[in-house]
């Protein structure tokens with residue numbers, strides 16, 4: 251009896267995003283069962299495994315690069331993932347998180363932590379990763395292989411493009427989605 255081929259490994263992470271792109275991923279619904287027959291999700295907020303393996307076939311990043319933690323994780327994904335996918339408008343363009351690029355970082359911090367705060371207004375210095383400025387899309391800090399725009403991209407779009415990537419095909423992204431979809 252022949253040994254089955256090893257499954258492709260997939261890792262996902264959300265950086266500065268709202269998790270909506272991961273929710274759209276979960277909207278694959280019953281297709282998730284088909285997916286897990288083809289791939290093993292080795293690292294993700296959706297699974298228990300919380301250590302990124304040294305080598306991963308496909309990495310998927312949601313969200314923009316807004317903090318030192320985001321930057322570190324994006325670099326680690328690029329280093330360890332053979333194919334890196336930017337999932338959703340925040341990853342692809344900066345989108346909502348990048349709106350703060352119109353303001354000084356000090357103004358943003360004041361607005362969030364001092365203004366309109368009644369209890370202990372203060373800017374945190376511990377437990378919150380240091381913010382970077384400007385906010386950048388993922389490809390602003392590492393090379394990206396596949397872009398999936400949309401806020402969020404639909405489950406159908408994710409399924410179509412992921413199926414192509416898993417099969418080793420070059421996805422025709424413009425045929426299934428567009429920016430702001």
Ligand code: SF4
Pocket residue numbers: 266267268269270271312313337338339340341345346400401402403
């Ligand atoms: S692209 Fe839209 S859904 Fe995805 S993380 Fe950003 S705001 Fe949320």
